[in-house]
Each structure stands twice: as structure tokens, then as C-alpha cells.
Amino acid sequence: MRHYCTYFDTHYLLRGLALYRSLKRHAKPFTLRVLCFDDLSYAVLTRLAQPDLIPIALADFEGGDEALLAAKAARSRVEYYFTCSPSLPLYIFRHFPEVELVTYLDADLFFYASPEPIFEEMGAASVLIISHRFPEQLRYMEVNGIYNVGLLSFRNNGPGRECLEWWRERCLEWCFDRVEDGKYADQKYLDDWPARFAGVVVLQHKGAGVAPWNWMNYALAIENGQMTIDGETLIFFHFHGLKILSSWLYDPVYAGKLYGEMPRRLCRSLYRGYVAELHSAADWARRADPAVRIEYATLGTSYKWRVFWSKVRRGRLLLTSGLG
Numbered sequence: 139m140r141h142y143c144t145y146f147d148t149h150y151l152l153r154g155l156a157l158y159r160s161l162k163r164h165a166k167p168f169t170l171r172v173l174c175f176d177d178l179s180y181a182v183l184t185r186l187a188q189p190d191l192i193p194i195a196l197a198d199f200e201g202g203d204e205a206l207l208a209a210k211a212a213r214s215r216v217e218y219y220f221t222c223s224p225s226l227p228l229y230i231f232r233h234f235p236e237v238e239l240v241t242y243l244d245a246d247l248f249f250y251a252s253p254e255p256i257f258e259e260m261g262a263a264s265v266l267i268i269s270h271r272f273p274e275q276l277r278y279m280e281v282n283g284i285y286n287v288g289l290l291s292f293r294n295n296g297p298g299r300e301c302l303e304w305w306r307e308r309c310l311e312w313c314f315d316r317v318e319d320g321k322y323a324d325q326k327y328l329d330d331w332p333a334r335f336a337g338v339v340v341l342q343h344k345g346a347g348v349a350p351w352n353w354m355n356y357a358l359a360i361e362n363g364q365m366t367i368d369g370e371t372l373i374f375f376h377f378h379g380l381k382i383l384s385s386w387l388y389d390p391v392y393a394g395k396l397y398g399e400m401p402r403r404l405c406r407s408l409y410r411g412y413v414a415e416l417h418s419a420a421d422w423a424r425r426a427d428p429a430v431r432i433e434y435a436t437l438g439t440s441y442k443w444r445v446f447w448s449k450v451r452r453g454r455l456l457l458t459s460g461l462g
Contacts, residue, residue, distance in 0.1 A: 140165060140257070141237045143226050145173035145219065146245040149433055151182060153246045153377070155419040156412070158191050160249040160374075166190075170243075171234075173199055173226050175219065178429060185426035199229055209310050220324040221313040223287060224305035231294045231302075241266075241291040248412055249374045250365065256289075256346050256373065264297035264337030266290065267328055268347040273355050276397065281317055283325035285340075286347065288376050297337045304334075344368050349376035350397045358404050365407065377412055382434055388413055 142161065146154040158170050171192045174180035183193035199222075200207055206225060210218050227240045239257075260266040267285045292298040308327045315323055332338045341347065344356060344367045356367045365372040381389040390400075390409035399405070416432070423430040 140168040140253070141171070141230070141234075141240045142168060142243050143171045143173070143230055143240055144243045144245050145175060145222060145226060146179060147175035147219075148178045148430075150245045151179045151430065152416045152419045152423065152432065154179075155423055156415040157243060157245055157247055157249075158188075159415065159419065160247075162190075164249045164252050171230055173222065173229075178427065182423050182427045182430060186423070194229070199226075205310050209313070213313065214315065217313055217315050217323070220315070221309045223324040224302050224309055227290075227292050228299070228302050228306060231299065235294075237294060239291060239293050241289060242287075244288045244376065246377045246380070247288060247374050248377060248415065251345070251371045251373045253346075253373055255343050256341060257291075259341055259343055260291055260339050262337075263339040264293045264295055265301050265331065265335060266339045266341055267331060268341045270349075271347065271352040271355060273352065276351055279351065279396075282322045283328060285325070285328040285331070286349070286376075287325045287328065288347065288349070289374070293337075297335055301331065301335045301338070343370065343373065345370045345373040347376065348372060348374070350379055350400075353400055353404075354398055358401075360404070360407055365404070375408060375412075377409075380409065380412070382413070382416070382432060384434055 142165075144154060144157065154172060161168055161170060167190070169190050169192055171194055172179075172183060173194045173196070174183060175196055180193050180195055183191060200210075203225070206221070209221050213221055223242065227242055230237055230240050256266070266289075268289055269284060270280065270286045272279055292302055305324075305327055309324050312318075312321055313324055314321075317326075320326065332340060348356070348367055357369075359366050383389055388409070390405050400408075420430060420432055
């Protein structure tokens with residue numbers, strides 16, 4: 139049995155449900171414990187009543203944690219979410235002592251194959267982390283962190299808990315959505331973990347941790363309907379930066395202005411399928427609560443209309459069959 143955890147609010151509810159359904163296909167048996175940051179996400183997960191999808195109410199998570207509540211008062215919403223990252227695995231170890239290993243997942247990950255190669259590479263280690271694997275032209279982005287807080291595994295032993303406790307203390311002290319004095323959110327603290335703590339493994343499997351900022355490092359191909367990365371099976375993709383613009387249009391390469399645009403065939407294969415999964419997750423969630431809706435991205439001033447129409451002309455905005 140593998141134990142996973144994540145957190146989200148209503149804004150990422152459908153991404154979180156898509157993540158769960160991908161684990162259901164490829165990672166059984168497992169549990170996914172979800173810290174719900176608002177009432178709607180908690181209500182939907184409760185009404186779905188899946189034995190391997192376990193919601194955690196925010197009041198239960200915060201109860202008696204005065205240090206966390208003090209930090210909350212001084213943080214924005216997203217900064218508070220970052221602050222909670224190390225506290226969630228610790229909460230699970232404290233309340234579910236039978237859990238020997240817990241793996242934190244960002245809600246916008248999606249699995250395409252079994253994650254077991256990740257755990258085989260981790261072996262008996264106490265902590266597993268994944269590098270951003272920036273290509274040379276993006277290496278400057280390591281100012282935000284060498285490692286990505288997208289997937290992290292911690293063993294419920296001395297070194298694993300020592301790492302988590304240290305990380306929690308740092309996030310309680312400072313966890314803001316900006317780069318300052320060698321820190322950035324919850325992520326930059328990971329930079330020296332391989333040297334600071336015993337038993338830290340940096341995952342090498344190419345099929346884990348593929349994301350908009352590193353796909354260009356590899357030869358991507360589609361073989362028999364399965365994407366491969368330098369010949370290795372794609373285990374999961376991190377759908378960071380996806381913008382759903384309307385019920386019929388989405389921008390899979392919004393982050394392309396930073397990272398570079400993925401070849402169209404591969405982009406369509408990955409993102410069109412993922413948006414269909416969000417559509418399916420919305421239908422499922424609405425059966426539990428009709429209030430669930432797809433939330434469309436606010437373009438804002440940074441998304442210039444000339445960029446929009448340029449992407450339309452170049453086929454870089456993709457159509458869906460309709461999202462509710």
C-alpha cells in the first residue's frame with residue numbers, strides 16, 4: 139500500500155480529482171489524503187465517498203497548531219498553502235502512525251504509468267526529491283530552487299522526520315511568494331538537503347518530473363499510445379501553467395513564453411487528453427455537488443491580445459469538445 143497526500147482548494151479541485159483518477163488507474167493499492175482548504179472541496183470529496191480518497195478538514199489540520207495559525211495571519215492565501223507543505227506529511231505521521239512512507243504530490247500532476255520505479259529507486263532512503271532539471275538556457279531559474287516541490291517522499295523514521303521538522307520550522311519563519319536572501323516560498327529550502335540530511339535520494343528516472351521547464355532536455359516520442367522520454371516510459375507530467383480560457387479553448391503553452399513551446403503533436407497529445415480528464419472529473423464532481431464549475435483563467439494585462447491572436451494563428455491554442 140502506497141500513501142500519498144496533496145492539498146487544494148476549489149480552484150484546483152478538478153486537477154486534484156484528475157490526479158486521483160490517474161493514481162486509480164496506475165498506482166493501486168494506495169490512499170490519497172487531501173488537505174481541503176475550503177468547504178466546497180471538502181464537501182465534494184466527502185460526498186464522493188471513495189475509501190482511498192480521504193479528505194482532511196482544514197479545522198482538523200490547524201487545530202491546536204498555534205505556530206501555523208500565527209504564520210497564516212501574516213501570509214497571502216498561496217503563501218499559506220506553501221507554508222503548509224511540510225506540516226501535511228507530519229500531520230499524517232502523527233495521526234496515522236501506521237504510514238511508514240508518505241509521498242506529497244502537487245495537485246496538477248497526472249500519472250500515465252505505475253510510480254513503482256520511483257520507489258524502487260528510492261529504496262531504503264529516508265527522503266526522495268526531484269530536480270527541476272532545467273536546460274542550460276533556463277539554469278537562471280534555479281534562483282527559485284534546484285529541486286521542485288512537485289513530488290517528495292518521506293519515510294517515517296528519524297532522518298525523514300528530522301528533515302520534515304527542519305523544513306516546517308523554516309517555512310514557519312519565512313515562506314513568501316518572492317525571492318529574497320536566497321529563499322523562495324517552500325521550495326528553495328530543498329537546495330542543500332542532499333548535504334544537510336542523511337538518506338536523501340535525488341531521483342534520476344527521466345519519466346518522472348517531466349514538466350514545461352524540462353521536456354526540451356529529452357527525445358519525446360509516442361509509441362503505441364504511450365509517451366516515452368529518451369526511451370523510458372513517461373510516469374507523470376506536471377501540468378504547470380495550463381490556462382483554460384473558455385468552455386471550448388485552452389492554452390497549453392502559456393508558460394511557453396518562459397520555457398519554450400513544445401512540438402505541436404506532442405503538445406496536443408498531452409494537453410488535449412489532460413483537459414478531457416478535467417472535463418470528466420467535472421462531470422463526476424457535479425454528481426456529488428452541482429456547485430462545482432470549471433474556473434476559467436483571467437487573462438489580465440500580462441496576456442496581451444496580440445499574443446492571443448498570434449497563438450490562434452499558429453495553432454497554439456487548442457480546442458476542446460466543451461467543458462461545463
